[in-house]
Amino acid sequence: xxxxxxxxxxxxxxxxxxxxxxxxxxxxxxxxxxxxxxxxxxxxxxxxxxxxxxxxxxxxxxxxxxxxxxxxxxxxxxxxxxxxxxxxxxxxxxxxxxxxxxxxxxxxxxxxxxxxxxxxxxxxxxxxxxxxxxxxxxxxxxxxxxxxxxxxxxxxxxxxxxxxxxxxxxxxxxxxxxxxxxxxxxxxxxxxxxxxxxxxxxxxxxxxxxxxxxxxxxxxxxx
Amino acid sequence: xxxxxxxxxxxxxxxxxxxxxxxxxxxxxxxxxxxxxxxxxxxxxxxxxxxxxxxxxxxxxxxxxxxxxxxxx
Numbered sequence: 001x002x003x004x005x006x007x008x009x010x011x012x013x014x015x016x017x018x019x020x021x022x023x024x025x026x027x028x029x030x031x032x033x034x035x036x037x038x039x040x041x042x043x044x045x046x047x048x049x050x051x052x053x054x055x056x057x058x059x060x061x062x063x064x065x066x067x068x069x070x071x072x073x074x075x076x077x078x079x080x081x082x083x084x085x086x087x088x089x090x091x092x093x094x095x096x097x098x099x100x101x102x103x104x105x106x107x108x109x110x111x112x113x114x115x116x117x118x119x120x121x122x123x124x125x126x127x128x129x130x131x132x133x134x135x136x137x138x139x140x141x142x143x144x145x146x147x148x149x150x151x152x153x154x155x156x157x158x159x160x161x162x163x164x165x166x167x168x169x170x171x172x173x174x175x176x177x178x179x180x181x182x183x184x185x186x187x188x189x190x191x192x193x194x195x196x197x198x199x200x201x202x203x204x205x206x207x208x209x210x211x212x213x214x215x216x217x218x219x220x221x222x223x
Numbered sequence: 224x225x226x227x228x229x230x231x232x233x234x235x236x237x238x239x240x241x242x243x244x245x246x247x248x249x250x251x252x253x254x255x256x257x258x259x260x261x262x263x264x265x266x267x268x269x270x271x272x273x274x275x276x277x278x279x280x281x282x283x284x285x286x287x288x289x290x291x292x293x294x295x296x
Binding site: 063067068076090183 | 235237238243244251254257258262
């Protein structure tokens with residue numbers, strides 16, 4: 001397992017605290033939770049500067065989540081929006097819940113809103129694919145070995161191809177596909193982060209995968 | 224070219240690998256202070272007293288209207 005993959009798993013275990021986390025042996029730290037709650041109480045009593053502690057403590061988590069859904073140039077701006085949004089709705093945070101889970105769902109929903117806004121205003125630039133990209137797709141389909149994306153050039157082509165395909169999907173399909181298939185969250189975890197029902201996530205993820213299949217088929221047929 | 228289930232899962236595995244190996248973005252110097260500047264300009268989040276204040280106001284209004292009704296009779 002690569003180190004970045006391991007870091008991703010560690011961060012994910014911090015984000016979601018669902019019942020199946022007990023099976024994985026992940027324990028919550030009550031001390032850190034209590035201090036988060038104390039800081040929130042201070043902020044709600046008018047000590048705005050105390051919010052800087054929450055930013056310092058959770059910025060790594062927010063950047064990790066936002067980076068998974070955004071191109072690098074939008075990450076800082078979106079992470080900024082996440083914290084402003086969290087501050088504005090701090091009074092809606094239930095003290096019984098985990099602040100990390102609450103902040104994670106705000107981060108995911110902010111990314112979703114970002115793509116909805118871009119999609120509505122048709123601002124998402126969809127770059128044309130070159131013959132090299134279609135060649136990469138053909139090679140991936142026909143190549144017997146699993147290590148067909150090992151070299152740097154092929155990885156770049158795969159990355160550009162993925163960005164092109166995600167830009168073709170609706171924001172909801174894009175978010176579900178990224179969460180369920182690319183980041184390997186369970187449907188329940190994705191539903192919690194997006195604030196949707198599990199059934200909705202299952203249906204959307206199935207449809208998004210089908211759309212991706214159609215895109216691949218069209219590319220291979222046109223070539 | 225026909226796209227089989229295996230071929231599609233191979234494409235997905237490749238995309239997953241590429242997605243999970245994405246370069247990390249770290250906050251730049253001064254990012255946190257910019258966020259805090261923005262937050263200081265925001266109206267304060269309504270505290271926990273919001274709901275009791277709302278219900279208290281409605282209760283006082285109701286009693287007032289009731290008194291007005293009996294005085295005007």
